[in-house]
Each structure stands twice: as C-alpha cells, then as structure tokens.
Amino acid sequence: MNFPDYITNTDDYALLDFGAGRKLERFGEYIIERPAPQVNLSPQQDNWQPDWVYSGTRVTDGEWLPQHDGLATDWKIKIAGQVMHCHLGKGGQLGIYPEHVACWRWIKDRLDGHYADELKVLNLFAGTGGASQAAVLAGAQVTHVDAQASQLELARLNVGEKGARFIKENVMTYVERMVRKGERYHMVIMDPPSFGRAGKGKVWDIRCDFEPLINYLPQLLMPDCRGVWASLHTQAMQAEEIAHYLDKVMHGASQPIQLGTQTKQGKVLPAGVAAVWQDDSV
Numbered sequence: 053m054n055f056p057d058y059i060t061n062t063d064d065y066a067l068l069d070f071g072a073g074r075k076l077e078r079f080g081e082y083i084i085e086r087p088a089p090q091v092n093l094s095p096q097q098d099n100w101q102p103d104w105v106y107s108g109t110r111v112t113d114g115e116w117l118p119q120h121d122g123l124a125t126d127w128k129i130k131i132a133g134q135v136m137h138c139h140l141g142k143g144g145q146l147g148i149y150p151e152h153v154a155c156w157r158w159i160k161d162r163l164d165g166h167y168a169d170e171l172k173v174l175n176l177f178a179g180t181g182g183a184s185q186a187a188v189l190a191g192a193q194v195t196h197v198d199a200q201a202s203q204l205e206l207a208r209l210n211v212g213e214k215g216a217r218f219i220k221e222n223v224m225t226y227v228e229r230m231v232r233k234g235e236r237y238h239m240v241i242m243d244p245p246s247f248g249r250a251g252k253g254k255v256w257d258i259r260c261d262f263e264p265l266i267n268y269l270p271q272l273l274m275p276d277c278r279g280v281w282a283s284l285h286t287q288a289m290q291a292e293e294i295a296h297y298l299d300k301v302m303h304g305a306s307q308p309i310q311l312g313t314q315t316k317q318g319k320v321l322p323a324g325v326a327a328v329w330q331d332d333s334v
C-alpha cells in the first residue's frame with residue numbers, strides 16, 4: 053500500500069479550509085469550526101459560515117457555540133464508507149479523527165481476503181472505534197481497549213456488539229495481562245495520546261511508556277500476523293522514530309507515514325504521524 057495517504061473529501065466529510073490557527077470542516081449536515089493550532093497561514097476564504105464553533109485558541113480552553121437555533125449535538129455521518137456518530141465532546145473533539153481514515157484503509161487492505169478461522173485484532177487506545185469498525189467489517193474479532201467510559205459508549209454505537217469486545221482498562225495493565233496469558237493476535241493497532249489518565253492513579257506518558265509497549269509486540273502477535281499500526285495525533289514523536297522502535301523489535305522494514313487531511317484544492321493540513329510494520333510474504 054502506498055503512503056503518504058492524506059485524506060481528501062470522503063462521503064459526508066470534507067476539510068473546507070484552514071488557517072490562522074483554525075480549521076473548517078463539513079461533518080455531514082453541519083459545518084464545524086474548531087482550533088488547529090498547528091497552522092498559522094491565512095485561510096483561503098474569509099467568509100466562513102459554520103453551524104458549530106468550538107471557541108478558544110487551544111483545544112483545552114473552549115466551548116461549543118451554536119451559530120443558529122435548532123442544531124443537534126449528536127448526529128451520524130458516513131465517512132470512508134463507515135457510518136459513525138458525531139458527538140460534540142470535550143476539547144473540540146467530535147468522536148471522529150478524519151486523518152485516521154488512513155488506518156481504516158490499511159486495516160481493510162491487510163485483512164480483506166485473509167481467511168483465518170478467527171482473525172483477532174487488538175485495538176489499543178481505541179477511542180470511538182473507527183478502526184475497530186473497519187476491522188469488524190473486514191471479518192475480524194476485535195478487542196477494543198480504552199480507559200474512558202465516554203469513548204467506549206460511542207464505540208459501542210459505532211461498532212455494535214457483534215464482532216467486538218469492549219474493555220475499559222489501562223492499556224499497559226491489559227497488555228501485560230494478555231502477555232502473561234499467552235493471548236496472540238493477527239493485528240495490533242495503537243493510537244495513543246501523548247499523556248492520558250486511566251483511573252486508579254494509572255497514567256500513560258508516551259516518553260516513558262511507548263517503547264515498553266512496543267517491546268511487548270513479539271509476544272502479542274501470531275506468527276502469520278497481518279501487521280502493526282502505531283499512530284499519534286500530536287508532535288510528541290517523528291514518524292521515523294515510531295518506525296525505528298517498530299524495527300528494533302519486529303526486525304523488518306517499517307514504514308513511516310505522515311497523517312493529515314487535505315482540501316479539495318489540495319492544501320494539506322498535517323495531523324500527526326504513524327508507522328506500519330507488515331510482512332508482505334505472509
């Protein structure tokens with residue numbers, strides 16, 4: 053599969069414009085304006101007409117403001133062939149990361165037509181379940197792990213109960229238990245934040261915890277596994293750094309990937325980094 057794979061208009065989703073620390077996107081029937089702190093160029097248009105605006109200059113200091121009456125706070129859209137719930141959440145989140153569609157496509161590409169009796173996929177920091185839905189649609193049994201109840205609630209709506217198990221737990225605690233039990237998977241996906249809390253004093257800190265998590269991979273993967281995807285939506289690491297960590301334990305050629313979305317006019321909004329490892333001979 054060829055990367056980079058910036059996500060352009062797909063079904064009901066479109067990146068309409070961005071600039072001056074903001075972005076304008078269509079999520080189905082609504083146009084949404086929210087922060088994009090990584091961009092300081094000027095926007096292409098000066099007449100943005102959003103339905104919902106997330107105020108504030110950084111993702112943590114705002115609130116959702118309706119621009120007229122009669123707007124829903126929850127609705128559904130079709131994006132990259134998948135039906136997903138939009139929900140106006142904390143920090144300007146909507147429950148969908150459009151740049152992560154690159155991951156959904158990779159999952160489909162790696163799983164479609166792979167006839168294991170039971171294709172097992174482990175999705176860590178799985179959030180609202182776009183990647184889990186992609187794996188279930190490709191015929192896999194997914195273990196979806198996330199520490200936040202609100203994320204799991206949306207994931208259940210997006211993925212459904214058939215083909216998926218939802219686990220509310222700290223990722224490291226869960227992975228260490230599965231390693232002790234000798235559980236193995238055909239694919240591992242991980243999309244961690246830079247920093248996250250998981251209750252009972254457990255925290256995730258990418259600088260200390262990423263490499264130990266990656267080091268468990270050889271003990272989590274089946275011999276005929278379909279691959280590993282690891283991504284970040286922040287600037288905490290370079291794509292090459294993630295690929296380097298994967299290469300160290302998987303002894304293979306991992307591929308670094310730049311994530312982002314792009315407007316119809318081809319302007320790219322960078323939105324994180326990733327790396328994949330796959331053995332094409334399997």
Ligand SMILES: C[S@@+](CC[C@H](N)C(=O)[O-])C[C@H]1O[C@@H](n2cnc3c(N)ncnc32)[C@H](O)[C@@H]1O
Pocket residue numbers: 147148149152177178179180181182183197198199200203221222223224243244245247248249250254255256285
């Ligand atoms: C970048 S988001 C993942 C988004 C996901 N790819 C999606 O499509 O919704 C990171 C997720 O990690 C979860 N998280 C943060 N720290 C965690 C931890 N220690 N253990 C489990 N989940 C954690 C958050 O609740 C959040 O859903």
